[in-house]
Amino acid sequence: MDRREFLRIAGASGGLAAAGTTGLLAACHTNGAGFVRSDGSVNGWLYRPTTASPNSLTLTAHQATVEIAPGVHSPVLTWGTGPIGPTIEARTGQRATITMRNELTEPTIAHWHGLRPPEAADGHPRLAVGSGQSYEYDFEIEERAGLYWYHSHAHNRTAPQVYLGLAGLFIIRDDAEDALSLPNDRRELSLVLQDKRQDSSGKLVYDPFGPQLMEGFLADTPFVNGIRFPRVEVDSALYRIRVLSASNARIFRVGLSNGSPLVLIGVDGGLLDIPAQLRHIDIGTGERADLLVDFSGLPAGTIVRLQSQEFPSPTRAMGMMMGGGRQGMGGAALPQGSQMDLLEFIVSREVRESRQIPKTLVPLVRLDRAEASRERVFRFNSMMMSHTVNSRSFDMSRVDERVPFGATEVWRFVNDSPFPHPIHMHAVHFQVLTRTGGRGEVFAWERGWKDTVLVFPGEEVEVIACFDRHRGMFLLHCHNLEHEDAGMMMNFVIE
Numbered sequence: 001m002d003r004r005e006f007l008r009i010a011g012a013s014g015g016l017a018a019a020g021t022t023g024l025l026a027a028c029h030t031n032g033a034g035f036v037r038s039d040g041s042v043n044g045w046l047y048r049p050t051t052a053s054p055n056s057l058t059l060t061a062h063q064a065t066v067e068i069a070p071g072v073h074s075p076v077l078t079w080g081t082g083p084i085g086p087t088i089e090a091r092t093g094q095r096a097t098i099t100m101r102n103e104l105t106e107p108t109i110a111h112w113h114g115l116r117p118p119e120a121a122d123g124h125p126r127l128a129v130g131s132g133q134s135y136e137y138d139f140e141i142e143e144r145a146g147l148y149w150y151h152s153h154a155h156n157r158t159a160p161q162v163y164l165g166l167a168g169l170f171i172i173r174d175d176a177e178d179a180l181s182l183p184n185d186r187r188e189l190s191l192v193l194q195d196k197r198q199d200s201s202g203k204l205v206y207d208p209f210g211p212q213l214m215e216g217f218l219a220d221t222p223f224v225n226g227i228r229f230p231r232v233e234v235d236s237a238l239y240r241i242r243v244l245s246a247s248n249a250r251i252f253r254v255g256l257s258n259g260s261p262l263v264l265i266g267v268d269g270g271l272l273d274i275p276a277q278l279r280h281i282d283i284g285t286g287e288r289a290d291l292l293v294d295f296s297g298l299p300a301g302t303i304v305r306l307q308s309q310e311f312p313s314p315t316r317a318m319g320m321m322m323g324g325g326r327q328g329m330g331g332a333a334l335p336q337g338s339q340m341d342l343l344e345f346i347v348s349r350e351v352r353e354s355r356q357i358p359k360t361l362v363p364l365v366r367l368d369r370a371e372a373s374r375e376r377v378f379r380f381n382s383m384m385m386s387h388t389v390n391s392r393s394f395d396m397s398r399v400d401e402r403v404p405f406g407a408t409e410v411w412r413f414v415n416d417s418p419f420p421h422p423i424h425m426h427a428v429h430f431q432v433l434t435r436t437g438g439r440g441e442v443f444a445w446e447r448g449w450k451d452t453v454l455v456f457p458g459e460e461v462e463v464i465a466c467f468d469r470h471r472g473m474f475l476l477h478c479h480n481l482e483h484e485d486a487g488m489m490m491n492f493v494i495e
């Protein structure tokens with residue numbers, strides 16, 4: 001229905017100019033065909049990718065031209081037919097047998113972010129396949145219910161490939177989640193948050209230059225599920241809304257325009273033990289939040305915006321000091337920490353029902369520092385156009401750390417640079433123990449099982465993980481895609 005609506009509106013409003021920043025921040029009004037903003041652009045409807053089972057699935061990476069806003073077409077790279085890949089839906093314990101075909105003109109490889117498959121199925125960049133080739137994945141899905149995702153992990157090409165569409169959602173469900181009777185079907189939405197830039201004809205452009213390669217590519221226009229600033233119809237009821245940041249560099253401070261609280265029920269590695277009520281949640285690239293949002297009692301016609309709210313960002317402050325005005329230090333059109341509207345919920349149907357938010361969710365095992373056999377320190381730095389971990393740039397075949405199979409360790413991530421780094425580990429889920437310096441606390445959205453954690457300038461973040469899934473070579477890296485492509489990544493071997 002959303003898709004059909006979208007096409008109908010697209011037909012009625014061909015050839016619209018790209019939305020500028022002012023247009024995006026301006027109020028909307030309604031006409032017969034859709035929802036027109038002050039610059040004349042029309043909102044598209046939220047794209048809901050087709051769903052696919054991981055069993056005997058073929059994902060073909062290819063270039064396609066798709067509609068990314070009403071009447072606006074752009075070349076993209078995709079594993080499906082839309083601007084992002086199909087949503088893979090699985091249950092814990094299921095087997096994944098996936099063929100990834102590469103019909104691009106350059107190498108690529110798919111990585112299942114947050115899943116912990118054996119080395120051969122993890123999508124390490126050294127496993128990338130060339131144009132016309134395929135890669136076969138065969139692994140068991142062992143993760144708890146949660147929102148995971150998959151994306152390109154091609155060496156030096158992850159940033160452009162993910163930006164242009166080589167990303168999709170991977171939803172895992174299990175019995176513990178079923179028992180909670182969370183909102184589902186139409187009342188469950190999964191949102192891929194990104195920022196992109198369009199040229200004057202509306203086509204996506206990826207063109208970071210000098211300073212943007214240092215800070216990471218910060219664009220000016222919000223995209224959700226690959227569609228520019230979309231809108232979605234909701235009932236006046238409780239919804240489960242899951243968000244993923246799949247941006248290149250932007251951190252989203254997710255909140256609602258009407259000031260309603262978000263109820264956080266899960267993070268990267270699945271559900272929390274108890275829900276937390278919050279005004280906003282910060283997510284860096286790769287991080288996810290599982291939320292309950294209550295639209296109950298809102299009259300039909302009410303518009304609530306999902307926003308990224310303003311937050312203090314070191315590079316934005318520096319840019320202003322250096323006379324850059326709104327420009328960040330990296331010359332970004334919309335600096336890190338700027339307010340950005342992401343999506344509009346429009347209440348289209350009033351319903352009367354009362355659904356309770358569960359008081360408790362799923363029990364969590366806490367890892368204790370006393371169980372750790374060793375602590376390692378990783379320093380992340382960005383200097384002179386290079387991005388390093390412990391002063392080294394990524395080498396695909398060099399082994400940087402060796403970890404005994406089965407060990408529990410504390411890893412300390414230290415940010416020596418002026419940019420935030422979302423640090424991601426393959427092969428494990430971790431728990432955040434401490435944050436010192438900078439923001440100086442572990443936030444409510446960092447409880448539970450994580451695979452990515454934001455480390456701001458001047459911060460040290462300690463995480464604890466047990467390396468007990470598979471032996472083999474895995475990655476630790478910054479998930480800012482420009483930083484990752486420039487070498488802020490290293491190999492560890494579990495042996």
Ligand code: C2O
Nearest residue numbers: 111113286424475
């Ligand atoms: Cu989301 Cu190494 O990746």
Ligand code: CU
Nearest residue numbers: 112113114426
């Ligand atoms: Cu990953």
Ligand code: CU
Nearest residue numbers: 421478480483
């Ligand atoms: Cu980084």
